[in-house]
Amino acid sequence: MxxxxxxxxxxxxxxxxxxxxxxxxxxxxxxxxxxxxxxxxxxxxxxxxxxxxxxxxxxxxxxxxxxxxxxxxxxxxxxxxxxxxxxxxxxxxxxxxxSIPAEEYKAYVILQSEAQSVWQEAKAKSDFSMLQPYLEKIVDYKRHFIEYWGIRHNKYDALLDLYEPGLTVKTIDHIFESLRNGLVPLVEAVVASGNQPKKDFLAQPFPVDRQKELCHHLLREIGYDFNAGRLDETEHPFELTLNPGDVRVTTNYQEHDFISTILGTIHEGGHALYEQHISRELVGTPLCEGTSMGIHESQSLFFENFIGRSRAFWSYHYDELRRDADRHFSSVSLNDFYRAINASHPSFIRTLADELTYPLHIMVRYDLEKALFNSDLQVKDLPGVWNEKMNEYLGITPKNDREGVLQDIHWPGGDFGYFPSYALGYVYAAQFKHAMIKDIPDFDDRLQSGKLHEITHWLSTHIHQYGSLKKPLELLQEATGECPNPNYLLRYLTEKYSEIYHF
Amino acid sequence: MxxxxxxxxxxxxxxxxxxxxxxxxxxxxxxxxxxxxxxxxxxxxxxxxxxxxxxxxxxxxxxxxxxxxxxxxxxxxxxxxxxxxxxxxxxxxxxxxxSIPAEEYKAYVILQSEAQSVWQEAKAKSDFSMLQPYLEKIVDYKRHFIEYWGIRHNKYDALLDLYEPGLTVKTIDHIFESLRNGLVPLVEAVVASGNQPKKDFLAQPFPVDRQKELCHHLLREIGYDFNAGRLDETEHPFELTLNPGDVRVTTNYQEHDFISTILGTIHEGGHALYEQHISRELVGTPLCEGTSMGIHESQSLFFENFIGRSRAFWSYHYDELRRDADRHFSSVSLNDFYRAINASHPSFIRTLADELTYPLHIMVRYDLEKALFNSDLQVKDLPGVWNEKMNEYLGITPKNDREGVLQDIHWPGGDFGYFPSYALGYVYAAQFKHAMIKDIPDFDDRLQSGKLHEITHWLSTHIHQYGSLKKPLELLQEATGECPNPNYLLRYLTEKYSEIYHF
CATH class of the missing domain: 1.20.58 (Methane Monooxygenase Hydroxylase; Chain G, domain 1)
Structure with a gap:
């Protein structure tokens, strides 16, 4: 041939x-x-x-x-x-x-599935000791797998590479340390501020059918193509790609928490735009998907935070929202609404955390995972170290394991190395925005006039179209001219929260 | 081994x-x-x-x-x-x-797909000559295939066997002849009757959301299990089986023709009950499906006609319908409603035909298919023979090919031998009902009191559970003690229509 x-x-x-x-x-x-x-x-x-x-x-x-x-x-x-x-x-x-013997992998898959059921019960009972033996075995398997793959030192790098190819402990340590040094005092200042936003009005009832319309409308506004996707309802929102012409999103309508619904929908919409814009040349190849977890998350967080939580975006859409909400917001000013949807306070559950405290939740997990695989942290010691780290980074200590070490399914599911991508994605997103502003200096004006086309087009041109053709760092370098740099995220959060909380 | x-x-x-x-x-x-x-x-x-x-x-x-x-x-x-x-x-x-050479089969599949597109255009333009060359080739292929399968005489039997294993021209000729001899004069009497039912009130608006509720409700009433299926909306209603625990139906809500929606839903529900009740022992085997097209149709028609078009069923459900229909029917008596939904008149389009004239539409197609494969009818002569047969059986002559020979997709799709199953299913359904009445003599009382459980259970026990474990004739013989016998259908139609039309 x-x-x-x-x-x-x-x-x-x-x-x-x-x-x-x-x-x-x-x-x-x-x-x-x-x-x-x-x-x-x-x-x-x-x-x-x-x-x-x-x-x-x-x-x-x-x-x-x-x-x-x-x-x-x-x-x-x-x-x-x-x-x-x-x-x-x-x-x-x-x-x-x-590289992994078939029998061993099969045993691992069964263990993983058992561990996830046990985790549900352990979480319900807030009893880490139920999960501990399963987690110990999973960590052992992972350590073996890393050896099969031929890695003898810095084992955690091998796990990171599964989700964020090219990223290493060395790089992430550096990024997370800078970020934490800026974030911890910022969170403290927010907590200490005497100007806490009111947010009780966000819990007012918002008819589900109008939330539906609004979610469809906002997805269209950010450029989601309903001829290449659909929006359905599920308990947990997600994005799922069949092919670039069929990229589906779901959301969960909550009558008394419409803002979570809207921001969750925009978040999944950000993931979906990435997949809808992948070059049709890549269809039918393994390159036809986002290049990494972190780059994927950068797109969802870009839309959720830099657009969906921005004053500029709501200055255009707030009147619509007021109409749809049966005028519940007629006495709430745009500024009060903006402050409310950005209210921040340290909390225990990662998935409910606000955009300011979120990265610190990730760092707790990162430190623990790294110590499990590269140092000598024992599984049995996870709950204690978790609580210490929470106190160190967020100033709060979980009362029990349900709101602490047992909250996420990732570890019982064997997904060690996954968490850092969430925070890296956030760092990337801020860095992309910084680069984008050079090409689109009137970014805020465009949001204020509901013209998102250029913004989405920039992301499509610099990121989306390539699918997995470029590795994350290569993509970031070419789109922004830099390695991962946490300063843009830090600057964004500092400016935004000092303004909201007046310090 | x-x-x-x-x-x-x-x-x-x-x-x-x-x-x-x-x-x-x-x-x-x-x-x-x-x-x-x-x-x-x-x-x-x-x-x-x-x-x-x-x-x-x-x-x-x-x-x-x-x-x-x-x-x-x-x-x-x-x-x-x-x-x-x-x-x-x-x-x-x-x-x-x-038995069919791969290359030849591939060419046939491509032809079939082309023929279906051409058919759409030919039908729109009512121009049979556009389709004719494609249909000639398809018939030629089918004749070859029959030879590959090793059949030298009575070729049409080979096609019938694909849809209704065990049924032959000899049997069907006999069934259809008896049926026709009874039906043709019955249709003539209906046409000539001076007591035509009024039916204009059926076109009154019926809110779609209430049609939805009613369809869900009526499916539940006939025993459809929503934990093993779901109802969605499509342009053409259908039933589709994934496995016996997941048997889906669809319907088409029409604001000004709710009765078609309801009867269409019940029809698909009848198909679905068959599949939902197949023994779990057969899951994962090729026997886990209805045993033939005809037996399948017997189940959908049983529910659509013997239940959904019966006076007894509506005597229980008519008040519900009246409530859901915004009291549009407050001045329409149950008897008038019953007569309206059973109004019959000869018409051109099979899919819109009523239960009395429907079998005659099938016989037209059967005669033509049989002559194409067993005699020397030419494709080019189909439109003329079609029109003659329509006149002979139904007393009406299509004005053009769109409402004549071009109306169905089956022939351009290569489905010769399929049509007879529709009428055979109807014959089987009446025969099943006759046998069922021996076990459930208070059949009508049960419908009148909304208690369908025993009826569905009878069908499940005698038919559904077996999937394809029994051949159609074997199943019929064991459930009814007889070969296919058209007299039960004829008796049902004669009694019903002479009562409705007072002759």
Whole structure:
């Protein structure tokens, strides 16, 4: 076969895998949006069958043959950039999957699933000791896997690489330390401020059908294409991509907490814009997805915080909101509304945290994960260290493990290395905004006049279109001219919160 | 391997195929209920990939190995009934699929798809000559396929067998002739009657949200389990099965034609009950579906006509309907309502035909299909013969091909042999009802008091639970003690319509 023929055959082979992945994604979307409960068990088996097929094909001798043929240096010279990046990703996945003995991986998957059920009960009873033996085994498995992958020192880097390729403890330590040094005193100043915003009016009833209309409207306003997606209702909002022409979002309408609904919808909309704008050239390749968890989160947080929590955005949309809300806000000024949706105070639960305190929640988790894999922290000591760190960073101490170490599903699910991406995404988002302002100096004016097109277009041009063609740091460097730099986020938060809290 | 091991391995192999089929079904449901249009092309490729996989596995050497091993007479003796029936079905499918050369089948599939687009245009323009060359080729392909399957005479039987296994021209000729001899004069008497029901009030507006509630309610009343299904809205109503725990129906709400919505929903509900009640033992086998098109239609028509168009059913539900319809029916008596929803008159379009004239529409198509494959009718002569038959059976002649030979998608889609199942299903339904009355003599009283449980239970016990474990005639024989007998349908229609039309 000529190189061109091998490439064509490889792409055909990979396209089938992507098709299987799309049908898995559809099955999951359906399960989460309204599949009848009596069909769930059999549906899980369908997902199992398709996943097995994807795994088999990704680790087959045929795949190995393509990888060997197309990583040959003389062949590489003839390949297009897309093909090279495709084969690089296929190889990474292949190596990752074949290095763990199948039996061991299977045992791990079963453990993981058990641990998640146990976690639910442990959380309900606020009893870490129930989860502890499971978590110890999961950490042991992860340590083994890291050895299989061939990493002998700085094990945590191997986990970070799964979610944020190229980011290391060295870089993140530096970013998080700068960020924390600025944030901790800022949070203290907010807590100490005598000018706390009123926010009780946000709990006024807001008819669900009008929330629905408003969410559809706001998604359209930020550029979400309803011909390439749909909005449904679920208990927990999410974004799920079938292909760039079918990127779905969900939200949860809450009559007495409409602002969470709206900001949650905009957040998922930010994820969705990323996926809707990926170049159609990448469809059917493993590059047709956001390049990392962190870059993905940068897009959702950009829309949620820098747009959805901005004064400029609401100066355009506040009148609409007032109409939809049965005039409950007729006596609430735009400024009071803006201050209310940005009210900040240290709290225990990460998913309910405000934009100022949120990164500190992530740092607590990062420190613990790093110590588990790179130092000698024991699983049994997690609750104590968690509480100490919460007190150190946020000045509050959880009363129990439910509002402390047991709150997240990530660890029982085996997702160590995932958390840092949330805060990195936030740092990236601020950095993207800083770069964007150079091209769009009238950023605020555009928000104030409801013209978001240029903003979305900038993100699409510099970020979205590339899918996974560029690695996170490469993308960031090319879009902003810099490595990750936490100062932009810090400056944004400092300016915003000193103004809101008058200090 | 021992026989038990071969059986286990075969069942595992077949289960995977069924899992792929479930994900194809989900992709189709999603396409029809709201998938965004920009994702459709890529979704079609997903369905293509999965279908190719199903075809490959159903015709693989591995499948051939299982069939050979498990059809060996000494092995057969050791097999359970379910395993025997499974292997019988796998073999039939295997033989059916491998006998046609792959290239020829592919060309046929492409032709079929082209013919369906051409048909849409030809129908819009009412121009049969546009479709004619495509239809000629499709008929030629079908004739070839029949030869590949090894059938040399009575070719139409080979097509009937695809939809209604075991039914032949000989049997159907006999059934349809009796039915027609009774129906034609009955329709004439209805047309001539001086007591035509009024029905204009059925077009009064009926709020869509209340139609929705009513449809949900009536589905529950007939025994549809919403924990094993869901009701959505589509342009054309349909039922689609993912597995017996997930059997979905759709309907189309029409503000000025609520009765079509309600009866259409009950019709699809009848299909769905069949699938929801299939024994859980059959899940993951090719037997986990209705045994034939005709038996399936018998269940939908049973609910639509013998329940949904009955006086007894509405004597229980009419007050509800009146409330939901904003009292539009306060001056319409139950009897007038009953007569209105059963008004009958010869018409051109099959899908809009009433229950009395409907079987005659089918006979027109049956006569033409039979003559195409067993005699020497030419495709070019279809429009003329169609019109003659319409006049002969229904006393009306289409003014053009759009309301004549071009009205259905079945022929451009290659579905010759399918139509008879609609009328056979109706014959079966009446025959089932006759048998049921022996066990449930107070059938009407039960409808009048809204107690359908025993009725649904009877159908479940005698029909639904078996899936495809019994062939249609075997099922009918065991449930009713008879071969197909059109007299029950004829008697039902004669009694009902002579009463409504006073003759």
């Amino acid at each position: 000529t190189t061109n023929e091998v490439v064509a055959s490889y792409k055909h082979y990979v396209k089938k895998i992507m098709d299987f992945n799309e049908s898995i994604a559809l099955a999951e979307w359906d399960l989460r949006t309204g599949a009848p409960k009596k069909g769930v068990k059999q549906r899980a088996e369908v997902i199992g069958t398709l996943s097995e097929e994807v795994f088999k094909r990704s680790t087959s001798d045929e795949m190995k043959g393509y990888i060997d043929a197309l990583t040959d240096p003389t062949v590489q010279e003839q390949l297009s950039l897309i093909t090279k990046k495709m084969i690089e990703k296929s190889q990474k996945e292949y190596d990752h999957n074949v | 021992t026989t038990n091991e071969v059986v286990a391995s075969y069942k595992h192999y077949v289960k995977k195929i069924m899992d792929f089929n479930e994900s194809i079904a989900l992709a189709e449901w999603d396409l029809r209920t709201g998938a965004p249009k920009k994702g459709v092309k890529q979704r079609a490729e997903v369905i293509g990939t999965l279908s190719e996989e199903v075809f490959k596995r159903s015709t693989s050497d591995e499948m051939k190995g299982y069939i050979d091993a498990l059809t060996d007479p000494t092995v057969q003796e050791q097999l359970s009934l379910i395993t025997k029936k499974m292997i019988e079905k796998s073999q039939k499918e295997y033989d059916h699929n491998v």
